[in-house]
Amino acid sequence: MIVKSTGNVELLDxxxxxxxxxxxxxxxxxxxxxxxxxxxxxxxxxxFKYSSxxxxxxxxxxxxxxxxxxxxxxxxxxxxxxxxxxxxx
Numbered sequence: 001m002i003v004k005s006t007g008n009v010e011l012l013d014x015x016x017x018x019x020x021x022x023x024x025x026x027x028x029x030x031x032x033x034x035x036x037x038x039x040x041x042x043x044x045x046x047x048f049k050y051s052s053x054x055x056x057x058x059x060x061x062x063x064x065x066x067x068x069x070x071x072x073x074x075x076x077x078x079x080x081x082x083x084x085x086x087x088x089x
Contacts, residue, residue: 001034036068 002011003026009019029037044061051057 001038004029004031004034037065040064040068 003009003022009023012019012022014022040061044057047057047061048054
């Protein structure tokens with residue numbers, strides 16, 4: 001999130017090789033995707049405190065994070081598909 005939002009990898013207190021990995025991974029996500037992922041993580045934090053089985057909770061949160069951005073479709077794609085259908089009709 002820091003690398004994506006600021007573009008400044010030097011804000012990270014990591015080795016150069018780790019910083020390079022962050023830069024490369026940041027290219028794979030939009031700001032909106034990172035915000036959605038962070039929201040899930042923040043909401044999960046409170047669930048951990050009261051969970052009787054944190055291992056299962058952790059696994060379910062990982063599964064949710066993995067599918068979260070794949071379920072979101074860019075609105076411009078939906079609009080262009082609707083326009084195409086409208087033109088055919």
